[in-house]
Amino acid sequence: MSVDWEQRYQLGDTPWDKGAAHPALVDFLREQPLDGAILVPGCGFGFDVRAIARVENDVLGIDIAPSAICGAESAAKIAHEHYELVDLFALPQRLRGKFDWVFEHTCFCAIDLSRRADYVDGVASALKPRGKLLAIFYLDPGRDPGPPFGVTTSELDRLFNSQFELLREWIPARTYDGREGRELMRILQKRS
Numbered sequence: 436m437s438v439d440w441e442q443r444y445q446l447g448d449t450p451w452d453k454g455a456a457h458p459a460l461v462d463f464l465r466e467q468p469l470d471g472a473i474l475v476p477g478c479g480f481g482f483d484v485r486a487i488a489r490v491e492n493d494v495l496g497i498d499i500a501p502s503a504i505c506g507a508e509s510a511a512k513i514a515h516e517h518y519e520l521v522d523l524f525a526l527p528q529r530l531r532g533k534f535d536w537v538f539e540h541t542c543f544c545a546i547d548l549s550r551r552a553d554y555v556d557g558v559a560s561a562l563k564p565r566g567k568l569l570a571i572f573y574l575d576p577g578r579d580p581g582p583p584f585g586v587t588t589s590e591l592d593r594l595f596n597s598q599f600e601l602l603r604e605w606i607p608a609r610t611y612d613g614r615e616g617r618e619l620m621r622i623l624q625k626r627s
């Protein structure tokens with residue numbers, strides 16, 4: 436059964452919302468701030484968007500739940516970040532080929548398993564040629580049934596390899612409580 440994300444927000448049934456950006460994203464940004472145009476699909480209340488935002492970049496958080504976008508927009512502004520009600524599976528033409536980076540965190544694991552190839556297509560279509568995906572993949576959410584839905588490294592390879600080159604992967608040193616050892620970070624570059 437597909438999830439009614441808007442209803443989950445309206446009911447306050449949002450266990451994924453930790454009230455802070457992912458610690459591994461914060462660590463990564465300390466070493467390598469993201470520049471250019473950045474897309475955060477499934478941004479929820481936008482904590483990761485605001486962690487990435489700086490005067491030198493332009494971050495767009497998209498989500499299909501109006502209440503998530505409304506909550507994100509009500510947060511204090513950091514720099515040029517903004518939010519839009521947009522479906523990653525139906526990206527408008529103006530957002531295609533526009534981004535230097537996409538940041539993934541708990542969008543891929545939230546979508547239906549049957550739409551994973553569409554997720555890869557959506558991210559690839561948002562990126563410029565040679566644009567990069569910085570991803571925190573939830574390998575083992577330890578829940579049955581999902582969402583969140585887990586994924587294996589071989590499935591990630593199978594899904595992404597035709598459109599992306601794997602540049603780097605690592606296990607994040609810091610994460611939210613309870614997710615230790617369950618996530619994998621990757622940087623993938625769109626093939627030209």
Ligand SMILES: C[S@@+](CC[C@H](N)C(=O)[O-])C[C@H]1O[C@@H](n2cnc3c(N)ncnc32)[C@H](O)[C@@H]1O
Nearest residue numbers: 440451477478479498499500522523540541545
């Ligand atoms: C598990 S929540 C994670 C939210 C946020 N990343 C966080 O960690 O707080 C998944 C989010 O993806 C959004 N979402 C689901 N399908 C989407 C789609 N096709 N396009 C954009 N957002 C989507 C949902 O509305 C929800 O806000």
